Amino acid sequence: MPRRLQNPFFACWAVLCAAALFPAGAQSNHYKNITNFDGGIFLDTDGVVPGGACLRVKGRVDAPEFFVNLRREDTRSGTLYRRGNDVVTNFPEQLQLRLVIQDCDQTVKRDGVRVYLTDEMIRSLRLSFFWKRGVQMRPARGVAAGKLEISPAATYYQGPDPPPQRFEWLIDFDVPSQGVPLTDSLVLVLRTPDHHIVARTAARL
Numbered sequence: 001m002p003r004r005l006q007n008p009f010f011a012c013w014a015v016l017c018a019a020a021l022f023p024a025g026a027q028s029n030h031y032k033n034i035t036n037f038d039g040g041i042f043l044d045t046d047g048v049v050p051g052g053a054c055l056r057v058k059g060r061v062d063a064p065e066f067f068v069n070l071r072r073e074d075t076r077s078g079t080l081y082r083r084g085n086d087v088v089t090n091f092p093e094q095l096q097l098r099l100v101i102q103d104c105d106q107t108v109k110r111d112g113v114r115v116y117l118t119d120e121m122i123r124s125l126r127l128s129f130f131w132k133r134g135v136q137m138r139p140a141r142g143v144a145a146g147k148l149e150i151s152p153a154a155t156y157y158q159g160p161d162p163p164p165q166r167f168e169w170l171i172d173f174d175v176p177s178q179g180v181p182l183t184d185s186l187v188l189v190l191r192t193p194d195h196h197i198v199a200r201t202a203a204r205l
Helices: 002-021 119-124
Strands: 032-036 041-048 054-062 070-075 078-083 094-103 108-110 113-115 126-133 136-139 149-152 167-176 185-191 197-203
Touching: 041 185, 054 185, 054 197, 094 185, 119 167
Parallel strands: none
Antiparallel strands: 032 070, 041 054, 041 197, 054 094, 070 078, 094 167, 108 113, 126 136, 126 185, 149 167, 185 197
16 A cells, blocks of 8 residues: 555655746746748728728838848747847838728718718828837927829629729828837828817827
8 A cells, every 4th residue: 555655645745846946937937939021011001081982091101121021029028129130129211101092891871972082182182200219209290292193993893783983092202211210110190280189090000
């Protein structure tokens, strides 16, 4: 009988020793989550023009060669941005933003009639840029807009009463970003002339 008690005794002793030598959470310190940013930063959100149509805002923030092999490493001790073995802390001198505005998949009805975006609606909107750090937002200075382009949106409707031709609005922006840390987010706010917020989104690493 005593011999039979030895195995459970030593098994419990081994468990206690292991707990003392390798406390809970010791292995969790090796946690690492990696996010790659090849291709830049993407943003996507929906909004509604008051009394008008539903719109979708999509965009991509890029810079020549900057985002190639750039990654974020999240660990228990904090976050680092790396390219290869080099630690990267700030954005380059300038970023390029391409913004696309188009109708949402779910269009709005008014008086039983579906409402789609028009050029007049889009041109009436005001776009503001901010750098966000924590809860603090400061205006992004010197953002320059390129030429606004309008192109037909692809449609796959095959029914007997096709909707009217819809369009996409494309515009490029140059965003000065020298000295801006990678932990800041670029916030875009789309408003009506009377300051009603139509859509808000952010490009963040």
